[in-house]
Amino acid sequence: MINRSVLVGRLTKDPELKYTPSGVAVAQFTLAVDRPYTSQSGEREADFIPVVVWRQLAETCANYLRKGRLTGVEGRIQVRSYENNEGKRVYVxxxxxxNVRFLESNRQQDQNKQDPFQGEGEPVDIDDRDLPF
Structure with a gap:
């Protein structure tokens, strides 16, 4: 039997990190994956796929992934069920x-941040009284 899924999409919001009572890290996020076609009105449609990540990988995802970031996910599809507050069975x-791959660097996501080396090589105006020698 084979149960394998490979997805590439963008996070719809930042990952949500929690810990089980025994201290195991678990992160959840939703990946928006474009469909390979457009609707009749010419608009692109997407599927919003929930992803669960465990242990160290969960903490890494929570620390480095952000909303809108292009991400690759490899794993297995799982169907689980539980009974909600109204006594109805809910399937998830x-x-x-x-395996999670960060397909964009932080630099691509943080283009709006100021470059600390901007203007490198230009003359700097320093008063002689500010020099320690």
């Missing part, structure tokens, strides 16, 4: 990821 389908 999600991807349990065992």
């Amino acid at each position: 389908t999600e991807v349990v990821a065992d």
Whole structure:
């Protein structure tokens, strides 16, 4: 039997990191994956796929992934169910990821931040009284 899923998409919001009572890290996020076609009105459609990541990978995802970031996920599809507060059975389908790839660097996401080396090589106006020698 084979249960393998490979997805590339963008995060819809920052990952949510939690810990189980025994201290195991678990992160959840949703990946927006474009469909390979457009609707009749010419608009692109997407599927919003819930992803669950465990342990160290969960903490890494929570620390480095952000909303809108292009991400690759590899894992297995899992269907689980639980009974809600109203006593109805609720089914959840999600991807349990065992491999997550950050497909964009932080630099591409943080283009609005000021470059600390901007203007490098230009003359600097320093008063002689400010020099320690």
